[in-house]
Amino acid sequence: MAGHSKWKQIKHKKALTDNRRAATWTKKIREITVAAKEGGGDPAGNPRLRLAIDTAKSVNMPNENIDRAIKKGTGELEGVNYEEITYEAYGPAGVAIMIDTLTDNGNRTVADIRRWLSRNGGNLGASGSVAWMFDRRGQISIDASSHDEETVMMAALDAGALDVDTSEDGYTVYTEVADFHAVQDALRAAGITWEDAELAMIPKTEIRVEGADAEQLLKLLDLIEELDDVQKVYTNADLDVDSLAEV
Numbered sequence: 001m002a003g004h005s006k007w008k009q010i011k012h013k014k015a016l017t018d019n020r021r022a023a024t025w026t027k028k029i030r031e032i033t034v035a036a037k038e039g040g041g042d043p044a045g046n047p048r049l050r051l052a053i054d055t056a057k058s059v060n061m062p063n064e065n066i067d068r069a070i071k072k073g074t075g076e077l078e079g080v081n082y083e084e085i086t087y088e089a090y091g092p093a094g095v096a097i098m099i100d101t102l103t104d105n106g107n108r109t110v111a112d113i114r115r116w117l118s119r120n121g122g123n124l125g126a127s128g129s130v131a132w133m134f135d136r137r138g139q140i141s142i143d144a145s146s147h148d149e150e151t152v153m154m155a156a157l158d159a160g161a162l163d164v165d166t167s168e169d170g171y172t173v174y175t176e177v178a179d180f181h182a183v184q185d186a187l188r189a190a191g192i193t194w195e196d197a198e199l200a201m202i203p204k205t206e207i208r209v210e211g212a213d214a215e216q217l218l219k220l221l222d223l224i225e226e227l228d229d230v231q232k233v234y235t236n237a238d239l240d241v242d243s244l245a246e247v
Helices: 007-023 026-039 047-058 063-074 106-119 149-158 177-189 211-226
Strands: 083-090 096-103 134-143 163-166 170-175 196-203 207-209 230-235 237-239
Touching (some): 026 047, 026 063, 026 230, 047 063, 047 196, 096 106, 096 211, 106 211, 134 177, 149 163, 149 170, 149 177, 170 177, 177 196, 207 211, 211 237
Antiparallel strands (some): 134 196, 163 170
């Protein structure tokens, strides 16, 4: 992965969605609830819950909201039963799209996703049609203006990171899923802060998307991400970010 920076694209996409995501906590609450139901209410022994709590705190969710979501997951408070469903699709220019959802009504969710795909040059694929194009990895994005490359490289690789993708804008640290939190802890101990950290589906190869196709794809991804049932959206598109500066 080294030699081809994803940080600029990550930051661009994050900037487009931060205000909307900061304004609603629905997705974060659902993830906390499901994580607590799956692995228990103690974040020290539940890595998924720990990550969900960190993500919720990054958008200033109050502790009482987090605690309530955990209790719904552990059964201490009444809550909704959510089902985890991943949809696979193709978008403009034939790019692969993975859509992670948490839903209490799968029929509603798939109908909403299919509608936006069909209206924006995409279509829903069969199970397994695009999943093979991705690897599940930890991904940590760090601003280059805050930390020097050598410090980031040493801290990440010494802690077991798979790779560090560097550019003049920033660094993207990739890890195995099992090493994700250990690498985070090592970065934190070294005084390194990050823009974003998540368990993500990383494409094995990418498709360059430019011009009108890039604009249509970005619109499609944004519409799908706005759906309450959708938690994460991944694509193997290598977007021409510079041409999208005003999108």
